[in-house]
Amino acid sequence: MDIETGELTGTAAAVEAQITTWLIGPARRSCTPVEIVNGLVERLVGAGIPLWRVRIAQQVANPLIAAWGAMWTRDAGAELYTVPRGMLRTNSFYGSPFEHVIKTRTKFRKSLARLEAGRDHEVLFELAAAGGTEYLALPVEYGDGSVQASAFTTDRPDGFHDEEALLIERLMPALAAAMEPAAMRHSMASLLEVYLGTGPAGRVAGGAFHRGAMTEIDAVVMLTDLRGFTDLSERLAPDRLLQRLGAYFEIVVEAVRSEGGDVLKFIGDGVLALFSVDGAAQPEACARAVRSTTRAFTRNTDPELRFVSAIHMGPVVYGNIGSLDRLDFTVVGPTVNYVSRLESAAKLLDKPAICSAAVARWLPASMVESLGHHQLKGFSDPQMLYELKTAS
Known part of the structure; x- marks a missing residue:
């Protein structure tokens, strides 16, 4: 990494180019949110970044849920999850890294080694207790101006290397390009199911x-x-x-x-x-x-x-x-x-x-x-x- 410019060099730059090409090409055109997250993590891990957990969240206009997302873990891969309506008005969201990312449109990077009660959010304590060592949350900005949130956690003893964190951060525009149409497809299907039921929704969407x-x-x-x-x-x-x-x-x-x-x-x-x-x-x-x-x-x-x-x-x-x-x-x-x-x-x-x-x-x-x-x-x-x- 070039310290003065903050640019990736050598192998990291090649990895960025390869992943970006996949995200704005095949992933954007036809992949589901789960497939996008699995594909992204597979490529980052293949490049030597020891990811432990990854979460890409999506706020949504839905009368039953406040948000949904894809959660990747090393043991299970990526799976969809939903956030009940009302959860965003609780302490689970207030003061969290995700609230910081969405409101400020800036990253949040934190070592999980020396957390302080009353200062650091409970989600960080939970990750540390489960074995995480460093947490990186980044904004995913869509073309309509909305901001979604992503989180990358490692369990390597010394956390992320600076070049690894920069590589992940530089991939966010391409991730947004892939996730926005996939999220729109998923949200439309979810909303149709709310009002029509699963079977009819599938027929109408098709x-x-x-x-x-x-x-x-x-x-x-x-x-x-x-x-x-x-x-x-x-x-x-x-x-x-x-x-x-x-x-x-x-x-x-x-x-x-x-x-x-x-x-x-x-x-x-x-x-x-x-x-x-x-x-x-x-x-x-x-x-x-x-x-x-x-x-x-x-x-x-x-x-x-x-x-x-x-x-x-x-x-x-x-x-x-x-x-x-x-x-x-x-x-x-x-x-x-x-x-x-x-x-x-x-x-x-x-x-x-x-x-x-x-x-x-x-x-x-x-x-x-x-x-x-x-x-x-x-x-x-x-x-x-x-x-x-x-x-x-």
Whole structure:
């Protein structure tokens, strides 16, 4: 390293050029964030830099998480992680090296050998206790002006050599060039999943749906709805009502996802979920929906959160509908209409969970009990309904 100019010389300069070419070329065009971090670390370690842990963090506009990132460790390689919303308002972030890097847009380099309580952040003590010897945090500046954060830790007894730290620092513009499009792709997919569910999000991101385009699949459809919501809305203050709704939605969504289902919509106080049927897997799809319903009832410990669940199976149509500049992703068709009628019947019959004959035929006799034929709105003939005995 040239001390006067701070420039890399010799082998280090060649390593910088090689890694930069990879970052702004193949990595930028097609790599995921995990692949970028793994590739970067592999090349730095190959150049003799004894990295122990590396973390590249990404703040994101997402209603459920505050940030995500890729964490590399010597034993496990790189893995994605998320930071819950609210974490950035705690001591885990305040006063941390990452806060310093993001707010000042300058580096943070610190030996972990002589830390002082009350002065140095807790994350540094944690790294030192685990075996780290030196920590280097650097800003990763994107083209839109935002600043992300990166951290490189070594466990070599004498820490980083100055030329190693300079090499890593000089790679940050190229790392930003690679990470920004990869982060945009990842964040878009994550945001679509928040609003559409995993399956539909993948289809939309892949360009499968344009305005008016439709695709039909067979699925088990589950619709839950709160009982006595009008009474709750009259008795509770708005903030408490939203808390109750949030608790109910959390219970149902977790139950659906635990069985591999997709939550498609929140319709007022209702939850519309889908369990895809692949080929001749009707029995398993029905069982997953029933297990999901049972799990939701089991997890609910609030006597004021009383809800019903209705399950039906049949063809549904996926599609984007709307105006030229505003679209809504939804499922439509007779199956969706039918499950809506089942949900209304569950309330009228005072049954927590019911299903159609199309679902009951695939379930063990011990799990269902016939409710006889009932007239459903919009259907000329009475329909055979079944109570799910596993729900309570």
